Amino acid sequence: MSGGYEVDQVSREELLARARRVLDGNYTGEFTKPSLGQYPHQWNWDSAFIAIGLRHVDAKRARQEVRTLLKGQWRSGMVPHILYHEGTSNYFPTPEFWRLDDEAVPLGIATSGLTQPPLLATAVRLLIESETDDAEGMSFAAEVYPKLLAWHRWLHTSRDPDGSGLVAIIHPWEAGTDNSPRFSESLAALGDVSPPAYARADLSLVDEGERPLGYDYDRFMHLIGVYREMRWDDQAIGEKAPFMVQDVFFNSILYRANDDLRELGRRLGEDTAEIEGWLEAGTRGFRERLWNEQDGLFYDFDLRAGRQLQEATAMTLSPLFAGVADEREAGRLVRDNLLQPKHYWPGHSSRFLLPSTAKSSQHFEPRRYWRGPVWLSLNWLILRGLERYGQREAAGALRSHSLELAARTGFVEYYDPRDGTACGAPGFSWSAALVLDLLLDEEDDEA
Ligand code: 2M8
Numbered sequence: 001m002s003g004g005y006e007v008d009q010v011s012r013e014e015l016l017a018r019a020r021r022v023l024d025g026n027y028t029g030e031f032t033k034p035s036l037g038q039y040p041h042q043w044n045w046d047s048a049f050i051a052i053g054l055r056h057v058d059a060k061r062a063r064q065e066v067r068t069l070l071k072g073q074w075r076s077g078m079v080p081h082i083l084y085h086e087g088t089s090n091y092f093p094t095p096e097f098w099r100l101d102d103e104a105v106p107l108g109i110a111t112s113g114l115t116q117p118p119l120l121a122t123a124v125r126l127l128i129e130s131e132t133d134d135a136e137g138m139s140f141a142a143e144v145y146p147k148l149l150a151w152h153r154w155l156h157t158s159r160d161p162d163g164s165g166l167v168a169i170i171h172p173w174e175a176g177t178d179n180s181p182r183f184s185e186s187l188a189a190l191g192d193v194s195p196p197a198y199a200r201a202d203l204s205l206v207d208e209g210e211r212p213l214g215y216d217y218d219r220f221m222h223l224i225g226v227y228r229e230m231r232w233d234d235q236a237i238g239e240k241a242p243f244m245v246q247d248v249f250f251n252s253i254l255y256r257a258n259d260d261l262r263e264l265g266r267r268l269g270e271d272t273a274e275i276e277g278w279l280e281a282g283t284r285g286f287r288e289r290l291w292n293e294q295d296g297l298f299y300d301f302d303l304r305a306g307r308q309l310q311e312a313t314a315m316t317l318s319p320l321f322a323g324v325a326d327e328r329e330a331g332r333l334v335r336d337n338l339l340q341p342k343h344y345w346p347g348h349s350s351r352f353l354l355p356s357t358a359k360s361s362q363h364f365e366p367r368r369y370w371r372g373p374v375w376l377s378l379n380w381l382i383l384r385g386l387e388r389y390g391q392r393e394a395a396g397a398l399r400s401h402s403l404e405l406a407a408r409t410g411f412v413e414y415y416d417p418r419d420g421t422a423c424g425a426p427g428f429s430w431s432a433a434l435v436l437d438l439l440l441d442e443e444d445d446e447a
Pocket of ligand 1: 034039043044045046081173175176177178202
């Protein structure tokens, strides 16, 4: 293999074996839990990352991961963010907490009422491209394509209330980066909140200093309470949801997924005009609404406040993954932000890429969840984006930092960017899966 991964003490084979052990240990026979203690159900974008890694070592299980997730698809097309295949556990929110109407959800599977970053079409395309048996790959594509299309169509209709081509999230959990400071202003605008009665379970397993604050949780639960009152009705939510944010990160993942879905559609001989339309509108939306020329950054747009949320987080780099940034925008993102030690690059108090919030931000907290730690999911998305734009050196640095963290610290949920200390849940599936992808992807290409 080229790519020069070397970490003293841990051989490449040993790292691969450790990653596989994590994924096998978290496997239920039907899907892979993100981690056994803290997250004992199926999560939407976790399963997409898991399939991206598994495709190299067990394509059948990768396809099963996708199929099991799609079993939770709602009649509307929405693919929920949590599927409680095994019912209640010690995880909160419990299935009952969502108070879902039986009409909306598929028979026999309890789900959450929210969605998550739609990475699945990208995972499916990657899976098919690494499939050795073409017929098998195409038959899987034909099976899942209509379901993926229905999900994206739901996003582009129910979640685009102003027809801007950008999709809005109604809860920070939908962006997968729960307590990111880019949502702080919109959460504060909720004012005094009245969440339904609830008891957090996360703090019994992970240090309080590494999890979201009570202030944020109250607002997360308050929003769920509001949507429960609206009976999870898409129209009511579109008109009245108190939190409506066109998130750069969510929209970048969707844009890329639309591109991948279009490619799947073409190969299947489908008419892809609808998807072309989403891509065209998305390109305009990114440029006209999310790009900030003065700061040289993409910012989220709060539809309720009618303005950009000007907070510097690493998710501003995600249009690189989408391929929606033009060369000039990409240059500014990389040169003026990623490569600057005062913001993201090692030096100035951090050693590892990629802090999830800019070190220069007053909200940077190196161990608190999505407010500063390194996440291998984010590293993977951004390094794949950098590769698209020919930024090989920066991509290489992200790759070797990710592998070094996994080799030295293990496959944990997130890492302190100052010294690589383990944070959050241990034995974390997407960390293991993405290391498999980083180690095995080049080999597949070379084969
Ligand atoms: C985290 O989110 C859940 C709620 O969905 C939680 O904190 O309980 C996030 O990191 C999310 O992105 C991830 O999908 C989930 C499971 O790994 O955990």
